[in-house]
Amino acid sequence: MKNIEKILLRYDFKRDNIIQILQGIQGHYKYLPAEVLKYTSKRLKMPLSEIYSLATFYTAFSLEPRGKHLITICLGTACHVRGAPDVLGRIEERLGISAGSTTEDNLFTLETVNCLGACALAPVVVIDGEYYGQTTVNKVDKLIDQYDEKKDSE
Amino acid sequence: MMRKKTANKESRLHLLVCAGTGCVANHSFDVKEELEKEIARQGLHKEISVFTTGCQGFCERGPIVIVQPDGIFYQRVSKKDVPFLVEEHLLKGRPVKSLMYEPGPEKLPIPKMNDIGFFKHQRLIVLRNRGRLDPENIDEYIGFEGYQALEKALTKMSPAQIIAEVKNAGLRGRGGAGFRTGLKWELCRNASGRVKYIVCNGDEGDPGAFMDRSVLEADPHSVLEGMIIGAKAIGAQKGFIYVRSEYPLAVKRIKIAIKQAEKYGILGKGILGTDFSFSIDVIQGAGAFVCGEETALMASIQGKVGRPHPRPPYPVEKGLWGKPTNINNVETWANVPMIISRGAKWFSSIGTKGSKGTKIFSLVGKINNTGLVEVPMGITLREVIFDIGGGIPGDKKFKAVQTGGPSGGCIPHDLLDLPIDYESLTEVGSMMGSGGMIVMDENTCMVDVARYFLNFTQQESCGKCPSCRLGTKQMVEILDRITDGKGHKGDIEFLEQIGINTKLSSLCGLGQTAANPVLTTLKYFRKEYELHIFEKQCPALVCKSLISFVIDPDKCSGCTICAKKCPSNAINGEPKKVHTIDQAICIKCGICITVCPEKFKAVRKVSPAVK
Numbered sequence: 065m066k067n068i069e070k071i072l073l074r075y076d077f078k079r080d081n082i083i084q085i086l087q088g089i090q091g092h093y094k095y096l097p098a099e100v101l102k103y104t105s106k107r108l109k110m111p112l113s114e115i116y117s118l119a120t121f122y123t124a125f126s127l128e129p130r131g132k133h134l135i136t137i138c139l140g141t142a143c144h145v146r147g148a149p150d151v152l153g154r155i156e157e158r159l160g161i162s163a164g165s166t167t168e169d170n171l172f173t174l175e176t177v178n179c180l181g182a183c184a185l186a187p188v189v190v191i192d193g194e195y196y197g198q199t200t201v202n203k204v205d206k207l208i209d210q211y212d213e214k215k216d217s218e
Numbered sequence: 219m220m221r222k223k224t225a226n227k228e229s230r231l232h233l234l235v236c237a238g239t240g241c242v243a244n245h246s247f248d249v250k251e252e253l254e255k256e257i258a259r260q261g262l263h264k265e266i267s268v269f270t271t272g273c274q275g276f277c278e279r280g281p282i283v284i285v286q287p288d289g290i291f292y293q294r295v296s297k298k299d300v301p302f303l304v305e306e307h308l309l310k311g312r313p314v315k316s317l318m319y320e321p322g323p324e325k326l327p328i329p330k331m332n333d334i335g336f337f338k339h340q341r342l343i344v345l346r347n348r349g350r351l352d353p354e355n356i357d358e359y360i361g362f363e364g365y366q367a368l369e370k371a372l373t374k375m376s377p378a379q380i381i382a383e384v385k386n387a388g389l390r391g392r393g394g395a396g397f398r399t400g401l402k403w404e405l406c407r408n409a410s411g412r413v414k415y416i417v418c419n420g421d422e423g424d425p426g427a428f429m430d431r432s433v434l435e436a437d438p439h440s441v442l443e444g445m446i447i448g449a450k451a452i453g454a455q456k457g458f459i460y461v462r463s464e465y466p467l468a469v470k471r472i473k474i475a476i477k478q479a480e481k482y483g484i485l486g487k488g489i490l491g492t493d494f495s496f497s498i499d500v501i502q503g504a505g506a507f508v509c510g511e512e513t514a515l516m517a518s519i520q521g522k523v524g525r526p527h528p529r530p531p532y533p534v535e536k537g538l539w540g541k542p543t544n545i546n547n548v549e550t551w552a553n554v555p556m557i558i559s560r561g562a563k564w565f566s567s568i569g570t571k572g573s574k575g576t577k578i579f580s581l582v583g584k585i586n587n588t589g590l591v592e593v594p595m596g597i598t599l600r601e602v603i604f605d606i607g608g609g610i611p612g613d614k615k616f617k618a619v620q621t622g623g624p625s626g627g628c629i630p631h632d633l634l635d636l637p638i639d640y641e642s643l644t645e646v647g648s649m650m651g652s653g654g655m656i657v658m659d660e661n662t663c664m665v666d667v668a669r670y671f672l673n674f675t676q677q678e679s680c681g682k683c684p685s686c687r688l689g690t691k692q693m694v695e696i697l698d699r700i701t702d703g704k705g706h707k708g709d710i711e712f713l714e715q716i717g718i719n720t721k722l723s724s725l726c727g728l729g730q731t732a733a734n735p736v737l738t739t740l741k742y743f744r745k746e747y748e749l750h751i752f753e754k755q756c757p758a759l760v761c762k763s764l765i766s767f768v769i770d771p772d773k774c775s776g777c778t779i780c781a782k783k784c785p786s787n788a789i790n791g792e793p794k795k796v797h798t799i800d801q802a803i804c805i806k807c808g809i810c811i812t813v814c815p816e817k818f819k820a821v822r823k824v825s826p827a828v829k
Contacts, residue, residue: 082521083504087463121523121680122504124463140425141620141656142582144670150808157785157807178507178674180464181428183582184240184277184589195243202783202812 065103067092072107079110082118086125095126131166131173133211135159138188140179147200148187152176154204155189171213230265231308234349236282238273238435239428239467245297246270246281252300253283260309272436272471274349275590276336279319284331284349291331292317321608336587339606341568343576344552345592347437353471356478359439365484367555371447372492375558377407380451384554386562388574393419393510393547394625394651395727396573396640402544406452406534409542414454417538417545418445420461420468421515423507424623425674427654429578430548432590434461434468437552438475442498444554446489449496452544457498460515463505473500507624507678511726512545514680525680526726547652549578569595573639577653581607584614584659593638600634603657614659617758618742622651624671624678625731627738628664647738649731663760664743665750669697671735675728686729689720693736703763703827705751714740759823762806766828769810771796773820780810780821801828 071088075081085108089100096119105112119125137143137152156162159172166173182188185197189207196207235241235250253268274282279293283303290313292303299317306312318327319334328334342348351358359365371380385400406414418441422430434441445457461469476498479485487495506524508514514524516538537543553575557565566574573595579602582588586608593602599619603609610616618628627648629636636642640650658667676690693716696709717733717740724730740747749755756764769780769789774796781789781797788804791797799810814821 078521080519080521083518084502087502087504117523118521122506124503124505141623141654141667141670142426142588144425145583145656145658145662145667147808154785154807154809157805177464177505178423178678179425179428180239181422181431182239182243182277183426183428183580184280185243186582186588188243197243200812201807201809 065100068100068103068107072104077108079108082108082110082115083122086115086119086122090125094130095128097129098127128166129170131170133171133192134173134175135208136175136177136180136190137163138178138180138182138186138190139176140181140183140186142179142183143187146186150201151187151189151199151204154201155208158204158208172208172211229267231267232286233266233268234271234284234286235268236272236274236280236284236349237270238277238280238432239465240273240277241280241282242467244280248297249281249283249295249300252297253304256300256304257308260304262304262308266308269352271349271351272347272353273432273590275345275432275592276334276587277590278586278588282349285313288313289330289332291319291329291334293319335608336589336591336606339597339601340592341576341594342592343556343565343568344433344440344549344578345437345590346556347440349436351437353436353438354474356439356475356482359437363559364439364555365443367558368443368446368484369490371450371558372490372494377451377453380447380558381407383562384451384557387557387565388562388569389550389553389557389565390573390640391546392549392553392577392652394622394649396650399546399550402534402546403448403451405532406454406542406544409535411542412453413541414452415538415541415543416445416449416452416454416457417512417515417519417543418457418459418551419510419512419515419545419547420459420465420472421503421510422462422465422548422652423510423678424625424652424654426582426620426656427580427623427652429580429590429653431462431465431468433548433552433578434465434472438468438472439479440552440555441472441548442475442479442485444551445498446485446496447554447558448544448546448551450494452542454544455496457496458501458519458538459498460501460503460509460519462503469500469502476500506680507674508680508726508728511728513726515545516543523680525682526728528725549653570637570639572641577638577650579653579655581655581657583620583656584610584662585657586611595639596637598635598637599629602638602655603634607657610657610659614661616657617660617662618658618664620648620656620658620667620735621654622649622731622734623654624675625649625727625734626651626654627734628658628667628742629738630742647734647741649734661758661760663701663756663758664739664746665697665701665756666758666760668736668739669694669701672697672732675732679728679732683724683726683729685720685723686725686732689716689724689729690732692716693720693733697736700747700750701756701761701763703750703754703761705747707751709751710740710744710747754826756825759825761825764827765806765823765825766801767799767804767806767808767810767821768824768828769797769799770820770822773818775818775820777815777818779813779815783809783813785809 283292389399390396509524518524533543776794
């Protein structure tokens with residue numbers, strides 16, 4: 065829990081800074097592990113239920129571990145009118161999961177975002193921080209192949 | 219400290235490489251690196267310098283490279299273009315035509331940035347430093363007269379004079395509602411209590427709007443300068459900038475700007491040698507649209523769930539930690555330095571009677587020139603969409619423009635000559651919002667668009683007011699049904715009724731405006747709803763349940779590409795023979811239409827669906 069102490073210290077152990085603290089935790093673990101939240105609750109003398117309420121209200125937080133690769137598809141208006149729903153449908157089908165979940169082998173997590181503000185690239189898919197613009201249903205397989213280790217070993 | 223920029227004065231040419239999110243995503247940093255390498259290889263590094271700048275706004279054409287002082291504009295530059303560009307232009311002095319912007323097929327390329335329609339019709343106040351400075355270097359901001367307005371405000375003006383100037387300028391909030399900025403400042407100044415806060419709202423949540431991101435990324439000091447001036451006018455000691463977590467680059471740059479300003483004595487204790495002290499913290503949002511609403515935003519800054527609370531009391535009376543708090547959005551703050559340095563009279567000479575100055579719009583969707591444009595209030599939609607935006611791609615017909623994000627509405631073709639200001643947009647059932655302008659063409663289904671927005675607000679509703687929580691859900695259910703081909707008589711009337719009730723009985727702006735996308739599409743595109751409900755037809759060929767993919771036997775050459783690519787093996791046919799789609803198996807993913815070679819174009823969509 066040394067890392068948590070560091071994060072808590074950075075935000076002065078203040079309850080008011082809980083959202084920034086949760087961001088720090090998520091930045092470190094890629095999600096919010098239950099035991100870390102319990103520890104945080106104790107250290108800040110803050111009810112765990114309140115932390116849970118925050119963690120579920122804000123979409124940036126995840127209570128589940130994420131997969132090795134994070135695929136985020138933008139569903140902003142510009143992406144929507146340029147065909148993002150079709151692209152999402154194709155990705156879901158390819159991975160066999162729906163948005164907001166992780167593949168069984170923990171390789172991919174698929175998430176949606178309301179707008180990335182990169183509308184010129186619409187429809188945009190971001191994989192591990194790398195932006196892919198002007199995606200189409202037809203480009204999905206190639207795109208995911210680059211990250212799909214199983215595919216390589218086959 | 220007000221020294222002019224001296225770096226690289228001796229350079230013959232400056233290359234400005236755009237490093238906004240759009241260009242970076244298109245690998246502009248690779249282009250920059252390659253330029254530096256190639257320039258060094260040609261031995262030109264002593265006379266030519268390469269810089270990165272903030273967003274140029276013309277994101278559609280990224281990565282963008284501008285050669286100064288001539289203002290030659292290169293677009294869609296890739297790494298492999300660099301050697302030729304360096305040799306031809308930088309070494310031999312022959313600008314490269316193939317990398318210039320072409321306004322259309324068979325039209326001559328335009329060499330200079332300011333001659334391109336996209337830039338020509340714009341009027342830059344907030345984006346005044348667009349693409350000409352390095353956002354991570356305070357000296358460059360200062361070199362372009364940065365922080366001079368602050369110096370004036372702190373040393374030559376009283377708080378009352380600053381407020382009067384902003385009031386007389388007629389500046390209104392650029393975040394959506396359009397409240398008078400000067401009046402808000404005055405209310406906050408006059409509120410009782412010694413501790414006061416100011417907040418910069420950078421929780422730009424409207425999908426399709428990204429001007430605040432761009433301003434924070436490209437010119438963060440202009441926002442800081444506006445905030446410090448505002449703090450002096452109001453008497454605040456502490457400020458917060460609340461930025462969406464989806465904008466990592468904006469967060470990084472504003473943090474760098476704050477550090478540099480602190481080092482220069484522009485933020486902190488005794489600013490510019492006066493007795494005025496002020497500091498700023500950056501708070502990162504966590505992905506909740508409703509936090510753009512000011513009372514929800516304040517709750518979020520205080521570490522709470524972002525649920526709005528009733529007003530009054532207004533934040534200017536009781537805001538953060540119960541103290542008077544003045545909230546303005548990014549674009550509003552960035553206007554302030556210009557008003558102080560050039561004066562209210564100059565500012566109010568731009569715009570319309572009730573809406574002064576300029577507004578930044580993000581022009582996105584089915585438009586040729588996607589990007590950010592800053593235009594004077596009162597310009598018509600037609601000018602923005604056609605003169606600046608270059609019209610609709612692929613000779614498609616313009617259908618509607620959606621303004622104001624999920625709170626706004628869809629404006630039809632007949633209203634294209636509408637002059638844009640706060641009042642005119644509200645009159646036609648939409649609103650200014652933060653300035654998103656999503657252009658739609660004949661292939662955009664208006665019922666689907668309404669469903670999209672309602673789905674959005676339903677998910678983002680904080681759940682406090684039943685009218686919003688349940689009203690949006692009800693509307694989504696009906697719209698889902700209609701787009702699924704299960705609409706029936708009475709749906710339209712029911713939608714209208716719920717829409718109006720949600721509007722009337724919700725607490726915050728989110729609920730009060732949630733029905734706007736439905737109500738405006740019903741007003742202007744009712745026929746489309748009726749076709750969906752009664753004819754089971756989607757004229758824009760979007761709604762999956764109402765369309766089928768079919769292969770035209772006269773056009774199919776039996777190339778087998780579609781059959782090979784079909785993920786559900788729904789396409790039958792032998793090589794060189796006409797293929798058919800088995801409608802019972804087809805999942806309507808649309809791959810066949812994208813892979814069918816351009817010369818055949820044999821796959822098409824039809825509506826109603828084939829049985």
